[in-house]
Amino acid sequence: MPEWEERITAAEQKGETNLKRLKKILLDMDADTASYGEMYRGRIIIRGSDGSRPSLPEEEPIYYQNDIGYEITVSHRMAKDKPTITVMIPRHMIFSGKEADDTCREAMDKKSGICQETPQESVGWGEPLHAAGKITGKCDAAAADFCLRKFKEYMEELNAELYNKNRSEKENGKYCLCDCGSEVLVRNAAYFALCPQKDYENGSGAAVYPYNDGIPRLPRMCLCLKLQVQLPKGRLRKTIQMLCKDLPDAVERFVAELDHDGLNRALGLAKKQAAIRAWLKQSQYIAFIADGSVLPRQGGTDLPMPGAVPFRSTPQDAVEICGVRGMGIKREVTVITGGGYSGKSTLLNAIASGIYDHIPGDGRELCITDETAVTISAEDGRSVRHINISPFIRWMQDGDTRDFSTEHASGSTSQAANVMEAVDGGAKLLLIDEDRSAANFMIRDRMMKELIAKEPIIPFTDRAGELARELGVSTILVIGGSGEYLLAADKVFLMEDYMIRNVTEESKRICRKYEMEAPRSPKAWWGQDRVWYEEGFTPYPEGKGSEELMVSDMGFLVIGDEKIDVRGMHDIVSPCQRNALGFMLRYLEVRNDSREIDLQGRLEELYERIAEEGLDFLYSSFFTTCDRFLALPRRQELLALLNRMRRVHVETRLGLPSR
Numbered sequence: 001m002p003e004w005e006e007r008i009t010a011a012e013q014k015g016e017t018n019l020k021r022l023k024k025i026l027l028d029m030d031a032d033t034a035s036y037g038e039m040y041r042g043r044i045i046i047r048g049s050d051g052s053r054p055s056l057p058e059e060e061p062i063y064y065q066n067d068i069g070y071e072i073t074v075s076h077r078m079a080k081d082k083p084t085i086t087v088m089i090p091r092h093m094i095f096s097g098k099e100a101d102d103t104c105r106e107a108m109d110k111k112s113g114i115c116q117e118t119p120q121e122s123v124g125w126g127e128p129l130h131a132a133g134k135i136t137g138k139c140d141a142a143a144a145d146f147c148l149r150k151f152k153e154y155m156e157e158l159n160a161e162l163y164n165k166n167r168s169e170k171e172n173g174k175y176c177l178c179d180c181g182s183e184v185l186v187r188n189a190a191y192f193a194l195c196p197q198k199d200y201e202n203g204s205g206a207a208v209y210p211y212n213d214g215i216p217r218l219p220r221m222c223l224c225l226k227l228q229v230q231l232p233k234g235r236l237r238k239t240i241q242m243l244c245k246d247l248p249d250a251v252e253r254f255v256a257e258l259d260h261d262g263l264n265r266a267l268g269l270a271k272k273q274a275a276i277r278a279w280l281k282q283s284q285y286i287a288f289i290a291d292g293s294v295l296p297r298q299g300g301t302d303l304p305m306p307g308a309v310p311f312r313s314t315p316q317d318a319v320e321i322c323g324v325r326g327m328g329i330k331r332e333v334t335v336i337t338g339g340g341y342s343g344k345s346t347l348l349n350a351i352a353s354g355i356y357d358h359i360p361g362d363g364r365e366l367c368i369t370d371e372t373a374v375t376i377s378a379e380d381g382r383s384v385r386h387i388n389i390s391p392f393i394r395w396m397q398d399g400d401t402r403d404f405s406t407e408h409a410s411g412s413t414s415q416a417a418n419v420m421e422a423v424d425g426g427a428k429l430l431l432i433d434e435d436r437s438a439a440n441f442m443i444r445d446r447m448m449k450e451l452i453a454k455e456p457i458i459p460f461t462d463r464a465g466e467l468a469r470e471l472g473v474s475t476i477l478v479i480g481g482s483g484e485y486l487l488a489a490d491k492v493f494l495m496e497d498y499m500i501r502n503v504t505e506e507s508k509r510i511c512r513k514y515e516m517e518a519p520r521s522p523k524a525w526w527g528q529d530r531v532w533y534e535e536g537f538t539p540y541p542e543g544k545g546s547e548e549l550m551v552s553d554m555g556f557l558v559i560g561d562e563k564i565d566v567r568g569m570h571d572i573v574s575p576c577q578r579n580a581l582g583f584m585l586r587y588l589e590v591r592n593d594s595r596e597i598d599l600q601g602r603l604e605e606l607y608e609r610i611a612e613e614g615l616d617f618l619y620s621s622f623f624t625t626c627d628r629f630l631a632l633p634r635r636q637e638l639l640a641l642l643n644r645m646r647r648v649h650v651e652t653r654l655g656l657p658s659r
Helices: 003-013 020-027 037-041 098-112 138-162 236-256 260-281 344-353 411-424 446-451 460-471 484-488 504-513 575-591 599-613 635-643
Strands: 043-046 062-065 068-073 084-090 174-176 190-195 200-202 207-210 220-230 285-290 318-321 324-330 333-338 367-369 374-376 384-387 404-406 429-433 474-478 491-496 499-502 530-533 549-551 556-559 562-565 650-652
Touching: 020 037, 020 043, 020 236, 037 068, 062 236, 068 236, 084 236, 138 174, 138 190, 138 220, 138 236, 138 260, 220 236, 260 285, 260 318, 260 367, 285 318, 285 344, 333 344, 333 460, 333 484, 344 367, 344 429, 344 474, 374 411, 384 411, 384 530, 384 635, 384 650, 404 411, 411 460, 411 635, 460 474, 460 484, 484 504, 491 504, 549 575, 556 575, 575 599, 575 635, 599 635
Parallel strands: 043 207, 333 474, 333 491, 374 429, 429 474
Antiparallel strands: 062 068, 068 084, 084 220, 174 220, 190 220, 200 207, 285 324, 285 367, 318 324, 384 404, 491 499, 530 650, 549 556, 556 562
């Protein structure tokens, strides 16, 4: 029997109750209490080993059931009856399977050189040495994600027992966890961090007796699972049952029944995904789709479609990466075409999904795409601030397209801005579906070029090759309505009934038949040289002394006087990422202390801090409408959010190149 199981058994034999100190604090409250301040303060009375009278009371909001800790904090200032509970499970209780243990230990040791059971650094609670997603790279993110999904099953069982259709959640009580899609994301709901060990034995009530055995109990690595608990209004006995009995019992069952084979499979997949990504970075390929992948989704869900045709690479484009055979898409201009309902958009969506890792069983878990890829579309009405769109828009009657601004962009100017911002933000792949694009921005056939002599728009197809050759920015286009796209393509694929064929040579033959040649345009200036200033870069509405931050389910983010439309940011895959974007923007604004903002430097500092401390330091309980759970977005999404702000002061430097 493992040591931790022996300790639990011994504690049960001694009659120790679950979360004894918490139970005492709750019992001291009024039976109809609606405020749980004492629970959050965590009264603790330290007694001497000789039974002397108690010292001054201290506060400790971490409660223990044997070796597992429960930290209780306020979710937000208006929800004293809905605490956030962080369950801290020692790592050795999770990684009892040898393969999982060896995989994570090897990666951990390479990263930090710190032993899991006897860490060499001591840190206080709230200052984890390592952060979610950074301790072991893909390994710890995948392990935390797997455990969160399994833990949620136990919470759903408890919720089923609490549910009463005739009462609200505030009356019934409920355990609330973040929703997980098929993506493996870095979250504040599940991560690994160094946490304090229990260093005392419970006495009666809130009294504790510190261990006096001379053994140092330094912080140790734990799996941290975060949830919110809606406590039943005016039902203190039920509250005690939920917090002191049902929850810790479910946690112990989760630990005892954890599917180690499933955890090993998740870790093995994460290792393979990381290896394929590393290979792509050093290769001539920008994306990979494994043979056997199931790309179509079941209607209205993100689940794989039952009975769908598995993907099979074309013979000409088959590659084998890390023992996996599939189709490689090269760093160039790729066109995917086909008739209606042929699967071409499904293929593009699968490629877009590959910027994130996916869980086993998703069907697209070995669809891997360059992590900087950005989905581009037209976005009528978006704000554009001082962007050089001259590669696509040569002139305008009322402004210089090298320094373009508008409060309400058209389809063509918005798509031009989206391309230029993505390139400026480091994207190495643009993903474009004809159906979501502005037609006059994307193409213009020979007849229209001959008819309209004075045309300010240079279509994207005229620039796609230059982007690939000069800037190393590849493009994957899904089209179905015009042969003009074929002229821009280095590679052409045809989808028929979800089966793919390489028709590049046939495409070239057709172009020769109709005497079509790739258009040539003067070389473009792709640079951006913008300066951001502090004016308007604040979470405080004008004339008010308190901050405002709200993230709407309708696709808007409100901060200060800004209302930012994020509906056109297609690579956000979770509401938790939108929540995180709001808090990340607030962090950048409140931390700014200079008139001229070093935006790149600020972003670098922010992501470095997240890597060190995890996501949760961003959250503030002051904002009552913001959800508690966060998931890490890419820099591409944070930059896209910043570029959609309307009130911030941005300027273009002088000395633009001549036309």
